[in-house]
Amino acid sequence: xxxxxxxxxxxxxxxxxxxxxxxxxxxxxxxxxxxxxxxxxxxxxxxxxxxxxxxxxxxxxxxxxxxxxxxxxxxxxxxxxxxxxxxxxxxxxxxxxxxxxxxxxxxxxxxxxxxxxxxxxxxxxxxxxxxxxxxxxxxxxxxxxxxxxxxxxxxx
Numbered sequence: 001x002x003x004x005x006x007x008x009x010x011x012x013x014x015x016x017x018x019x020x021x022x023x024x025x026x027x028x029x030x031x032x033x034x035x036x037x038x039x040x041x042x043x044x045x046x047x048x049x050x051x052x053x054x055x056x057x058x059x060x061x062x063x064x065x066x067x068x069x070x071x072x073x074x075x076x077x078x079x080x081x082x083x084x085x086x087x088x089x090x091x092x093x094x095x096x097x098x099x100x101x102x103x104x105x106x107x108x109x110x111x112x113x114x115x116x117x118x119x120x121x122x123x124x125x126x127x128x129x130x131x132x133x134x135x136x137x138x139x140x141x142x143x144x145x146x147x148x149x150x151x152x153x154x155x156x
Contacts (some may be wrong), residue, residue: 121127
């Protein structure tokens, strides 16, 4: 005997599946909210105890099996000052490397081509006329006068 297929049976199955999925998604959100609230309350308790002069750590509430790698790394970093210093120095070295790399890229990509153009204009007379026009001697005299005035001001 062939089973009877009905659209209503399929719809009921999909609705049950959707209901189950929504139920478990709500459970996940509940668990996350509970963990966040528990962490907040734990931090609040630690700050309160620290303000009162207690220097001991509050024991973690998670079991050892439930802890993730990030939790272990986070607690290890919080308890070891040498590790914090080491991590900070690694971040500083990476930041300095990035800064030096950026400055070198700026010099190579912006300043060097500009200097090549300026040297080409100064050294090659055929380039002066197209770039500076017929006013090159006037421009050179103006720059010379400005530099002489600056030199006189430095003497005084």
